[in-house]
Amino acid sequence: MGNDILMTVNWSRAQFALTAMYHWIFVPLTLGLSFLVAFFESIYVKTGDESWKKLTKFWMTLFGINFAIGVATGIIMEFQFGTNWSNYSWMVGDIFGAPLAVEGIFAFFLEATFFAVMFFGWERASKRFHLFSTWMVAIGSNLSAVWILVANGWMQNPVAMAFNPDKARFEMQNFFDVALSPTAVQKFTHTTSSSFLLASLFVMGISGLFLLQNRHKEMAKRSMVVASVLGLVSSGFAAFNGDESAFHIAHRQPMKLAAMEGLYTGTEKAPIVAMGIINPDKKPGDNLPAFKQEVIVPGMLSLLANRDPNSFVPGINDLVYGNPTRKIVGAQERIASGKIAVAELAKYKEAKKAGDQAGAQAALALFNQHKDNLGYGYLNRPEEAVPPVALTFYAFHIMVGLGTFFPIVFLCVLFCSVRGTLENHRWLSAICFACLFLGYVASQAGWVVAEVGRQPWAIEGLLPVGVASTAIAAGSVKTTFFIFLFLFTGLLIAEIGIMVKQIKIGPEA
Amino acid sequence: MIGNLDITVLQQLWWLIASVVGSLFLMLTFVQGGQTLIFTLPASEEEKSLIVNAMGRKWELTFTTLVLFGGALFAAFPLFYATSFGGAYWVWMLILFTFVLQAVSYEYRKKPNNVLGARTYEIFMFLNGSVGILLIGAAVGTFFTGSRFSLGTYNQVTWGTPYHGLEAALNYFNVAFGLFLVFLARTLGALYLVNHVNHEALVARARKASLINLALSLPFLLTVLYGLLTMPGFAVDPATGVVSLEQGKYLHNLLGMPIVLVLLLVGLVSVVWGVVATALLNKNRGIWFGGLGTVLVGLAVFSLAGYHGTAFYPSLTDLQSSLTIYNASSSKFTLTVMSYVALGVPFVLAYVAYVWRVMDSKQLTLAELTTGEDARKMY
Ligand code: HEM
Numbered sequence: 105m106g107n108d109i110l111m112t113v114n115w116s117r118a119q120f121a122l123t124a125m126y127h128w129i130f131v132p133l134t135l136g137l138s139f140l141v142a143f144f145e146s147i148y149v150k151t152g153d154e155s156w157k158k159l160t161k162f163w164m165t166l167f168g169i170n171f172a173i174g175v176a177t178g179i180i181m182e183f184q185f186g187t188n189w190s191n192y193s194w195m196v197g198d199i200f201g202a203p204l205a206v207e208g209i210f211a212f213f214l215e216a217t218f219f220a221v222m223f224f225g226w227e228r229a230s231k232r233f234h235l236f237s238t239w240m241v242a243i244g245s246n247l248s249a250v251w252i253l254v255a256n257g258w259m260q261n262p263v264a265m266a267f268n269p270d271k272a273r274f275e276m277q278n279f280f281d282v283a284l285s286p287t288a289v290q291k292f293t294h295t296t297s298s299s300f301l302l303a304s305l306f307v308m309g310i311s312g313l314f315l316l317q318n319r320h321k322e323m324a325k326r327s328m329v330v331a332s333v334l335g336l337v338s339s340g341f342a343a344f345n346g347d348e349s350a351f352h353i354a355h356r357q358p359m360k361l362a363a364m365e366g367l368y369t370g371t372e373k374a375p376i377v378a379m380g381i382i383n384p385d386k387k388p389g390d391n392l393p394a395f396k397q398e399v400i401v402p403g404m405l406s407l408l409a410n411r412d413p414n415s416f417v418p419g420i421n422d423l424v425y426g427n428p429t430r431k432i433v434g435a436q437e438r439i440a441s442g443k444i445a446v447a448e449l450a451k452y453k454e455a456k457k458a459g460d461q462a463g464a465q466a467a468l469a470l471f472n473q474h475k476d477n478l479g480y481g482y483l484n485r486p487e488e489a490v491p492p493v494a495l496t497f498y499a500f501h502i503m504v505g506l507g508t509f510f511p512i513v514f515l516c517v518l519f520c521s522v523r524g525t526l527e528n529h530r531w532l533s534a535i536c537f538a539c540l541f542l543g544y545v546a547s548q549a550g551w552v553v554a555e556v557g558r559q560p561w562a563i564e565g566l567l568p569v570g571v572a573s574t575a576i577a578a579g580s581v582k583t584t585f586f587i588f589l590f591l592f593t594g595l596l597i598a599e600i601g602i603m604v605k606q607i608k609i610g611p612e613a
Numbered sequence: 614m615i616g617n618l619d620i621t622v623l624q625q626l627w628w629l630i631a632s633v634v635g636s637l638f639l640m641l642t643f644v645q646g647g648q649t650l651i652f653t654l655p656a657s658e659e660e661k662s663l664i665v666n667a668m669g670r671k672w673e674l675t676f677t678t679l680v681l682f683g684g685a686l687f688a689a690f691p692l693f694y695a696t697s698f699g700g701a702y703w704v705w706m707l708i709l710f711t712f713v714l715q716a717v718s719y720e721y722r723k724k725p726n727n728v729l730g731a732r733t734y735e736i737f738m739f740l741n742g743s744v745g746i747l748l749i750g751a752a753v754g755t756f757f758t759g760s761r762f763s764l765g766t767y768n769q770v771t772w773g774t775p776y777h778g779l780e781a782a783l784n785y786f787n788v789a790f791g792l793f794l795v796f797l798a799r800t801l802g803a804l805y806l807v808n809h810v811n812h813e814a815l816v817a818r819a820r821k822a823s824l825i826n827l828a829l830s831l832p833f834l835l836t837v838l839y840g841l842l843t844m845p846g847f848a849v850d851p852a853t854g855v856v857s858l859e860q861g862k863y864l865h866n867l868l869g870m871p872i873v874l875v876l877l878l879v880g881l882v883s884v885v886w887g888v889v890a891t892a893l894l895n896k897n898r899g900i901w902f903g904g905l906g907t908v909l910v911g912l913a914v915f916s917l918a919g920y921h922g923t924a925f926y927p928s929l930t931d932l933q934s935s936l937t938i939y940n941a942s943s944s945k946f947t948l949t950v951m952s953y954v955a956l957g958v959p960f961v962l963a964y965v966a967y968v969w970r971v972m973d974s975k976q977l978t979l980a981e982l983t984t985g986e987d988a989r990k991m992y
Contacts, residue, residue, distance in 0.1 A: 165990060168720055175676065176716035180709055182683055183698060187706060190699025194768050197691020198943045205688035206954050208681035213961050216673035217968045224670060226986045229971050237968075268944070272767040273691075275944040453766050574699035575771055584706055591710070595717055598728040605726035612989060 111578035113570050116188040119585040121555075123180050125548060126592045130174035132547050135249060135296055136303020136334075137167045138242035142235075143330055149235050159323045162611035163307065164238075166603060168223060173599045177592060188581065192562050192572035199265055199276040200255050203283070207251035214244025249299075250292050257288030259563050260554070261356045267475055269452055269468060274566070287356065290349045291554075297341035298550060301510060302543040304335030308517060309540025310607055312533035315526065320610050325526055328536075332517040339511035346507065347408065354409035357564060359423050359489060360557035363496040365405055367419040368394050370427060374417035376404035379501070382494045388424050388487050420493070424486045435480060435489035442481025445474035479566040488568075491559040499552035506546040513539055615952045621939065623948040627689035628919045628938045630955055634682045636911025640904040641675035642794070644668045646802030646826075648715070648742035649795070651735055654803075654822055659979055660815045662723070662991070665738075667809045667977050668802070669719045669992040674965070676712065688951050692941035693926055696770045697752075700762045701778025704752050711745035714738075719992045746798050750791030751781045756918040757841065757863065758784050759927035764934040773930045786844070789836035796830030800888060801907065804900035807891050811976035823899070824892035827885065834881075841917070842867075847927035849937050856924050856935045866921045873916045880909030 141163050148156035182204060185193050193200075221229050221237035229237065264281035265274045276282060308331045311324035353361045361367075366382055367374060380398035403413035410417070418432055426434025448471035455463035474481075483489060513535060520526045526533075558564060562572040618626075647668040655661040687694040698705050714737035721727045722734040760781065761773030774780045781787045803823035807816050846862020849855070859865070867874045883906030891899030919925040924935035942948065982991050 168990065169724070172717050172720035175673070176713045179676070179680060179712050179716065182680055182687075183705060183709055186683075186687070186694045186698025187702050188699070190695040191767075191769050193687065193699070194692055194695035197687055197694060198947050201684070201688030201691050201694070201943065202947055202951055202954075205681070205684040205951060208677070208684040209954065209957055209961060212677045212680060213674075213965060216677040217965050219673060220670045220972055221968060223990050224987050225972060227981070228975065233971065276947050276950070279950040450766075574702070575769060576699070576702055576777065577775070580702060580777060587706075587710065591713065594729070595713075598717070598721055601726045601728040602721060602724045605724070609725075 108578055112576060112581055113573045115578050115581040115585055116573045117569060119188060119581060119588060120184060122585065123177065123184065123588055123592070124551070126596070127174070127177040127181055128548060128551055129544065129596070130170050130177060132299035132302045133170050133306055134167070134174050134245050135299035136301070137163065137170070137306065138245050139300065140303055140307055140331065140334065141167055142238045142242045145235050145238050149231055155322065158611045159326060162323070163327070164222065165606055169599060169602050169606065173595055176595060180588070188574055189562070189572050190574040192567065195273045195567060196563060198273060199258060199282060202276065202279065203251040203255040207248050211244050211248035211251060214240050214247065218244065246296055249295055253291040253295055254283050254288040257285055257291045258282055260558060261285055261287035262563050262566055267478070269449060269471060286352055290345055290352060293345040294342060294349055297338045297345060298547060300338035301335055301342055302547050304331040304338065304514070305510065305539045305543035307331035308335065308536040312536030313607070315533040316530060316537070321527065323611055325521065328517055328526065329521045332514045332521060335514040336511060336518060339507070339514060343507055350408050351411070354417070357558060358418050359420065360491065360496070361409060362418065362420045362423060363491045363493045363557050364500040364553060366394050366493055366497045367405065367417065368421050370416060370418040370422040370430065372406065372416045373403045373414055374405035374409070375400035375402045376408065382497055384494065388420050388490055420490055424489060435483070435486035438477040438480040439483050439486060441474045442477035442479065445471055445478045446481035448474065479561065479563070479568055482568050482571050483560070488560055491557050496553055496557040499549040499556065503546050503549040503553060506542055510539065616949050620945040620948070623945060623952065624938045624942045625920070626952065627942065627948055628915070631682065631685050631689060632912055632915035634678060634685055635915055636908040638675065638678040638682055639794070639911045640801070640907045641671070641678055642746055642798040643801035643805045643900070643904070644672045644675045645742035645746050646798030646800065647805060648738035649799055650802055650822060651738065654818055655815060660812065662982055663810050663812055663815060663977060663979060664806060665719065665722065665992050666982060667806055670972060672715065672719055676716065679712065689943055689948060690938065690941045691943055692768060693936050696762065696764065696936060697926060700770045700772040701752065701760060701781065703776065704748055704778035704781060708745055708748045708752070711741040715741035722992055742798065743795060746795045747791035750794035751787040753914070754784065754787030754790035755781050756925050757844065757846070758786050759847065759929040761930045762928050762934060763931040786837065786840040789833045789840070793830050793833035793837055796826050796833065797907065799826040800830060801900065801903050804887055804891055804903045808897045808900045809973065809977060811978045820892045820895070823888045827888045847924035847932070847935055849922045849924050851922055854937070854940065856927070856932045858932070862923065863917050866917050866923060869921050870916065873913050876909045876916070877913035880906045880913060882906070883909065
């Protein structure tokens, strides 16, 4: 039985990862390209130049193809919380449900309503109303990101809530604190800026291809100017708020930060590993080196985590086994306390049922002393509190590495555009084309950091994934996993087929 | 101000809001209904494209309303969201699959190099309009017929059958409800076409189709009504929250809430009038009566399930695990916050209506599909 539960949880996790990663192939392009299209159309309306209209329509066609599959892969994300994570849904629905509903009311309807005008309204709506609609689609898509990221931010950093022992759930205490928590704000700013970046790379990649093929050169060059400006600005933002994110992670999810940098033993003047190969045999608590090869920059991690290069940054071992000198309570100790919380909660429930008021009060008092460690009570070994280190580390380094490389590309493109020499540097067009794919790699890697790095928690410190899932036979989840795998892969192939064809056809004559 | 309301009032208010969204969804299933007409109604590929494009302007609205329905239930009645979606796993999954298929079908059907071929995407649309709606109907049917589940101490759901919700399709009432919704959607789809496209022959056939589909829906409607009036229902004692079986419960609800009886009757008459006006009197605006009538009928159905001391998601295995709008809801704080959020809904409705008018002021023609400025993007 225990094994079956574990299988269910792991298949549910696999399914969530699969569907989320598929969904995230399409969403960042929607977020960014919607704005680029709005820029293009604004230029058209301002100048009245028909070639800008043609350009707008071309990118809009690609936007539509991508948008449809984004919607298709998205609906499952909303309902999956209920189907596969029903305990989670009950335990935090009071907080988590609200942003999802707000998203539906304020964001999805904007997108859905104005999308039809954007695509089929060139003749039916006035020029200005059409432009307005295009902007509304862009704003609507980005607003929908706000609310789902508020929800995600709350899972990473659960604020403004209290546990209700009678209902066995967490309840919201302050909506604004949930909506405006720093984690939510950073999630939003980093996600949108990195998505604008990705969309800029997409536009530059396809434009670069046109230049290499000597087709639609004017359109390609115009698109590249706008995209490189947006790309450059958003690279700056992404790096800035990525750094802010890391700063907050250092304080709210120190285990994630330690995994991102493969730091096992906490230290002052902690270095950043600029490049490294993780030692696969390394386990928490042993004496093996963490890396096989590494290039470090001393003090940088301390600077990033505490804005002070000499400060102390805790490592995985400190967080697992505790470090009394640094006043760090480890997972080991928290598990012991958490087990008391779990047991007292059960006693409280039983006493209540039996009408034993005094017993219930006593149990509740003890529960309250230990409730902050409730989630740890469901773990068995302190090492279970450690996320997969190698995956988190590599994903983080790939993202940051690419995040450092992209602005260089944007700068080169902008520079050559201004000087009018873009066509002469075919290598640059080739790099742009390659970056189209690298943008997706960076973006997916970002979510791997955020989500793998917070395992085993569905809600940081409060609810491990193992307790969050639905009690359903593993076979059922396995079946839906494979259905999604085939379905989404099939649709992705179709999408790429259509996209490639439209790029071949190019803008309307 | 909303903060001063009693939690029971908020719970009732949120059941009403969820009911309105659910009923609007039922009205908007004219899109799904239209999707099931594409193999029989048109006489040529061009006519088929007209239908697809007419529906294609609106499919996202229906889809988004479904998503909002899910979101609203999650926020206001999380225990229902957790219990039903987690428990009746397979029903919901199958419904979702059909909506996944729908979401790509419009955009990809006519695009060159679409790998699967236009026909496949048309079949996807058909599946969404038939299987998808049938299962939604069956799922709503369980609001009255109940499901086999129980809730643990911490409210975790344990489902009593290995079919995880598919067993709902074995109950005559649920199936009748589902088939009624399918034919109602087809009726509405035909009514919408009459009003929205400019093509004499196709419109003439759509007029006839609206009548035929209404007639086909009638036996299922009667089965549902008969079932509702005679079946035992799940009553909740307001003081203790204890759930018990009550003979003729839904009949009592109807008589106890005359407004619901009025909603139901006016709704049904309105749908019938919409069809009669369209099919027999050659009017074009029957869809408005059909749509409004559907909303009223939907409201009546949800009211019967949730109000008047009734458990809206009953458990057959353990009566006391049944969900009521009182035991399944969010906290007072969340319901209050959400009520403030809901104040934005009229604003949303206003711009949806405005855009609808802008886009539908002229009927869709074949010329627009083939030679219009947006021709390349047509579905
Ligand atoms: C120098 C640059 C960058 C830094 C310092 C940085 C930093 C971070 C950090 C610390 C996280 C984890 C946040 C969390 O777990 O809560 C993150 C997540 C993420 N990153 Fe980056 N990043 C950079 C560049 C990029 C680039 C270039 C992209 C994509 C084009 C990207 C896309 C993402 C995404 C999609 C996430 C997940 C969403 C989130 O957690 O905010 N990042 N990044």
